[in-house]
Amino acid sequence: MMMKIALILSLLGQLVAATAAWSQFPWWSLQAPAACYGSPVVVRQAQAQAEGETTGPVDGPAPTRPGRVVYLTFDDGPNDVWTPQVLDILGQYRVRATFMVTGGNAVRHPELLRRMLEEGHGVGNHSYSHRYQDYQSTVAFARDLELAEEAILLATGRMTHIYRPPGGPLRLTPPCRQVLEAHGYRVVGWNVSGADSCTYAVSAAQISANVLQGVRRLPAGQPATVLLHDGTQPSSREPAPGSAGAVYAHNRQQVVEALPSIIEGLQRSGCRFEVLPEPVLAGDAAAPTTLQQPVQSPPAPAAQGPRAIATTR
Numbered sequence: 001m002m003m004k005i006a007l008i009l010s011l012l013g014q015l016v017a018a019t020a021a022w023s024q025f026p027w028w029s030l031q032a033p034a035a036c037y038g039s040p041v042v043v044r045q046a047q048a049q050a051e052g053e054t055t056g057p058v059d060g061p062a063p064t065r066p067g068r069v070v071y072l073t074f075d076d077g078p079n080d081v082w083t084p085q086v087l088d089i090l091g092q093y094r095v096r097a098t099f100m101v102t103g104g105n106a107v108r109h110p111e112l113l114r115r116m117l118e119e120g121h122g123v124g125n126h127s128y129s130h131r132y133q134d135y136q137s138t139v140a141f142a143r144d145l146e147l148a149e150e151a152i153l154l155a156t157g158r159m160t161h162i163y164r165p166p167g168g169p170l171r172l173t174p175p176c177r178q179v180l181e182a183h184g185y186r187v188v189g190w191n192v193s194g195a196d197s198c199t200y201a202v203s204a205a206q207i208s209a210n211v212l213q214g215v216r217r218l219p220a221g222q223p224a225t226v227l228l229h230d231g232t233q234p235s236s237r238e239p240a241p242g243s244a245g246a247v248y249a250h251n252r253q254q255v256v257e258a259l260p261s262i263i264e265g266l267q268r269s270g271c272r273f274e275v276l277p278e279p280v281l282a283g284d285a286a287a288p289t290t291l292q293q294p295v296q297s298p299p300a301p302a303a304q305g306p307r308a309i310a311t312t313r
């Protein structure tokens, strides 16, 4: 009898321990695959919404004002065709965002990184080469991370400690996470996706609907981190005409077309746009050398159309 009681108590103990471990798992760092170019998975609208349930940084500062905070993020750039258009629209609406740039594209277009910062946006590290195979080698991963750091530093004179893994945080191995921690990075996923990186043509209306519905599905008050793409060249490879990669590349036009309705829709629902805050590092008094501060967007003007606001720039 005593042995049976001991066995039951032991099983109960294991169950409690397993439950505790389950509750401590960093669910916020998860996301569905197919974040970026090269993924074999096609993200349709329902999947984009599902992503919203499993990812996001959500460890930013607690909101101090009513209304949902929205972090618009743009991956894989900068690109000399689409990024200036995205920046123009953000400027017309006086909305700030965070650009997750690749080091390779930072080297190609350092002037666009400087423009991002001058206009109050944030910049995050999105690797140098955007190679998924680098996750299999800690040495390769660390080297790629540092190459991107150097490229961003060279372009802007400042460091960032925000990192978005190519393909999303789910692809990170524990050793790669340790590399990022050692470098002081905050890993940022997303909890809303425009599903604009699908390997088929996604309409602007669909991208806008994905974002607006995705944000609406989040619990009240939870910050929204929205995944969109301004870049088309995550690697040095040029997609072959007619290929899935070429279709993906052309999707940036739809992102540009969708952006005004995304901003207007979110503004109508009381959201405010902010730059992803840098982590506060040990010994970092006020983080003066980081690429972005938690800047709040100024109140939207009465006339919210881009043409009306363009005259104020």
Ligand SMILES: [Zn+2]
Residues within 6 Å of the ligand: 035, 036, 037, 075, 076, 126, 130, 166, 167, 234
């Ligand atoms: Zn990417």
